[in-house]
Amino acid sequence: MQRPSVVREELRWDDVRVFLALCRSRTVGNAGGLLGCDASTISRRLVALEEALGATLFDRGRDGITPTKAAEDLMPVAEEMEQVMTRFTNAAEGLEREVSGLVRLTCPPDAAQVLVAPLLQELLARHPGLRIDLDPGEAVLDLTRREADIALRVVRPVRGDLIVTRLTTVQWVLVASPKLAKSVGTLRAWTDAPWVGWGERLSNIPAARWFSKHVRGTDPVVRSDSLTMQLATVTAGVGMALVPNQSVEHYGLVPISIGTPLRAAAAEWPEDELFLVTHRALRDVPRVRAVWDLLIERAGGATKEKSRAK
Structure with a gap:
C-alpha cells in the first residue's frame, strides 16, 4: 500500500x-x-x-x-x-516579448555556408540579444520534439503541426575548377571529363537521377553523399559535378561550357525546392520570427505560407 x-x-x-x-x-x-x-x-x-x-x-x-x-x-x-x-x-x-535568446537552426551544410552564414552579421546587428545555434548536418531533426526551432529542408515535411514556406528554387548546374574548366573547353560528350557524383544512399535525389539518365558509359572518379565533400573535391580540380547554382560563385567554381550535342540534356538540369519550416507554436515567438523574416527577406522566391497539421 x-x-x-x-x-x-x-x-x-x-x-x-x-x-x-x-x-x-x-x-x-x-x-x-x-x-x-x-x-x-x-x-x-x-x-x-x-x-x-x-x-x-x-x-x-x-x-x-x-x-x-x-x-x-x-x-x-x-x-x-x-x-x-x-x-x-x-x-x-509564446510568452516572449523581445528578440533575445537562443534560436536553433538546422539546415544542409551547403545552405549553412552559402545562405545562412552571410546573414548572421546583419541578423545579430539588428538583434544584439539574439544567439544562434547552427547545426549544418545531414540528419533531419524533429521539430515537433523541439530538436530545433527552424529548419531549412529540401523535402517538404508532410507530418507535424508545422508552418512550411517554400523559400526558393535551387537550380543545379555543371561546374568545375577554373583550371579544369579551361582544359575541358567546350564539353561535347559527358564522358570527356571526370565526374564527382553521389553514392548509393542518395541515388534518388534529382542530381543523382539526372546523372543516371544522361551520363552513360562512365562512373564518377569520386562518389560522396556529402555535398560539402563534393564541393571540396571539385574545388581541388579532381572533376566536374552538378552543384546548386547558389554555390558556384561562393566556392570559386565556373560553369562548364556545353556543346550543341549536350544542350538538350543540359536543358533538364535538376531542380530542388528549399523549404523554411518551424513549429506552429513558435512562428510568432519574437526571436524565431526575426530569423524567419530575414531568411525570407534575403533568400527570395518565397511563396505563401502553408500549414501542415497532424
Whole structure:
C-alpha cells in the first residue's frame, strides 16, 4: 500500500525522459547521448527509477537493453506526458516579448555556408540579444520534439503541426575548377571529363537521377553523399559535378561550357525546392520570427505560407 505514494513523491519528468530515451535508443550509451549525459548517469537513474516503481523496465543483454512488458505498458503514457510537456514549453515560448535568446537552426551544410552564414552579421546587428545555434548536418531533426526551432529542408515535411514556406528554387548546374574548366573547353560528350557524383544512399535525389539518365558509359572518379565533400573535391580540380547554382560563385567554381550535342540534356538540369519550416507554436515567438523574416527577406522566391497539421 505504500508503493503508490513513494512513486508519486519520487517520480519526476526527468525520470520519464530517461525512460523514453532508453526505449527509443535501446542502449544506455545512446540514451545518454540523446540527453547529454554519460552512460553511468543513465544507469544510476534507471536503477533508481526501477526501485521507485518496484518493477524491472528493461532486460539487460550483451547487445543492449530490451523493454519488458512493464515498460511497454508505460510507454504510451510516457509519450502522452512528453506531448503535454512539449505543449507547455511551446506555450511558455509564446510568452516572449523581445528578440533575445537562443534560436536553433538546422539546415544542409551547403545552405549553412552559402545562405545562412552571410546573414548572421546583419541578423545579430539588428538583434544584439539574439544567439544562434547552427547545426549544418545531414540528419533531419524533429521539430515537433523541439530538436530545433527552424529548419531549412529540401523535402517538404508532410507530418507535424508545422508552418512550411517554400523559400526558393535551387537550380543545379555543371561546374568545375577554373583550371579544369579551361582544359575541358567546350564539353561535347559527358564522358570527356571526370565526374564527382553521389553514392548509393542518395541515388534518388534529382542530381543523382539526372546523372543516371544522361551520363552513360562512365562512373564518377569520386562518389560522396556529402555535398560539402563534393564541393571540396571539385574545388581541388579532381572533376566536374552538378552543384546548386547558389554555390558556384561562393566556392570559386565556373560553369562548364556545353556543346550543341549536350544542350538538350543540359536543358533538364535538376531542380530542388528549399523549404523554411518551424513549429506552429513558435512562428510568432519574437526571436524565431526575426530569423524567419530575414531568411525570407534575403533568400527570395518565397511563396505563401502553408500549414501542415497532424
